Amino acid sequence: MIFAANFKMNHTRASTQQYLNSLQKGLDSRDMQDDEVFVFPPSTALCSWNGSITIGAQNAYYQINGAYTGEIGLEQLQEFDIDTILIGHSERRSILGESQEFVSKKFQWFKEHNFRIIYCIGEPLELREKGDEAVAQFLWEQFNGIDINYDRLIVAYEPVWAIGTGLSAKSEQIANTHRELRKKISSPILYGGSVKPENVKEILSIENVDGVLVGSASLKADSFLEMIDKAK
Numbered sequence: 001m002i003f004a005a006n007f008k009m010n011h012t013r014a015s016t017q018q019y020l021n022s023l024q025k026g027l028d029s030r031d032m033q034d035d036e037v038f039v040f041p042p043s044t045a046l047c048s049w050n051g052s053i054t055i056g057a058q059n060a061y062y063q064i065n066g067a068y069t070g071e072i073g074l075e076q077l078q079e080f081d082i083d084t085i086l087i088g089h090s091e092r093r094s095i096l097g098e099s100q101e102f103v104s105k106k107f108q109w110f111k112e113h114n115f116r117i118i119y120c121i122g123e124p125l126e127l128r129e130k131g132d133e134a135v136a137q138f139l140w141e142q143f144n145g146i147d148i149n150y151d152r153l154i155v156a157y158e159p160v161w162a163i164g165t166g167l168s169a170k171s172e173q174i175a176n177t178h179r180e181l182r183k184k185i186s187s188p189i190l191y192g193g194s195v196k197p198e199n200v201k202e203i204l205s206i207e208n209v210d211g212v213l214v215g216s217a218s219l220k221a222d223s224f225l226e227m228i229d230k231a232k
């Protein structure tokens with residue numbers, strides 16, 4: 001099972017260190033042999049980590065270094081041995097204006113550098129209201145320019161209307177969407193969008209759901225550990 005914590009623009013360098021220490025302590029006292037745990041802190045809190053937690057970048061630019069004001073690149077990630085990145089998150093697509101073309105360039109570049117890529121897709125509410133077929137078509141378009149056979153790919157299905165709203169997708173919607181994705185995708189498929197201790201067990205019991213990508217409910221190490229316990 002994969003458990004991924006996306007801090008978004010939360011936590012400082014100091015609080016991330018405290019978090020990682022408590023989370024690692026919690027993980028070390030549990031049987032996590034078949035599980036993987038990722039934490040995506042903000043870029044100012046990226047660090048090397050000596051333990052079972054994999055630290056990943058929420059974002060980076062597709063260059064080694066250079067004149068890209070405000071961005072970080074490969075050089076800044078390599079300083080901390082980071083080779084995991086989130087690409088295509090809906091907040092970057094909609095708030096930061098990342099187009100499919102831009103997202104796919106980033107994917108291609110980080111793939112060439114052998115990164116573990118958690119690639120996010122998800123439909124807005126208007127599409128969900130049109131039904132499963134419209135959703136499926138929209139989601140497959142979000143794979144334009146993406147190598148779905150990349151062996152270090154993890155897909156995260158995160159319906160935009162379920163992110164940060166407290167309202168996760170219904171089990172049937174998750175099941176149908178993951179079944180559709182499974183037709184072509186053999187890599188792990190995570191669900192994200194208002195996953196919390198109260199619903200994590202049900203979500204992870206759905207067929208073709210290989211893990212969760214969690215925002216709000218991951219911000220406290222205790223709550224994240226509670227989710228891991230509930231899931232197992």
Ligand code: PGA
Nearest residue numbers: 163164193194214215216
């Ligand atoms: P949420 O965010 O758990 O707060 O809904 C999930 C995400 O955007 O990755």
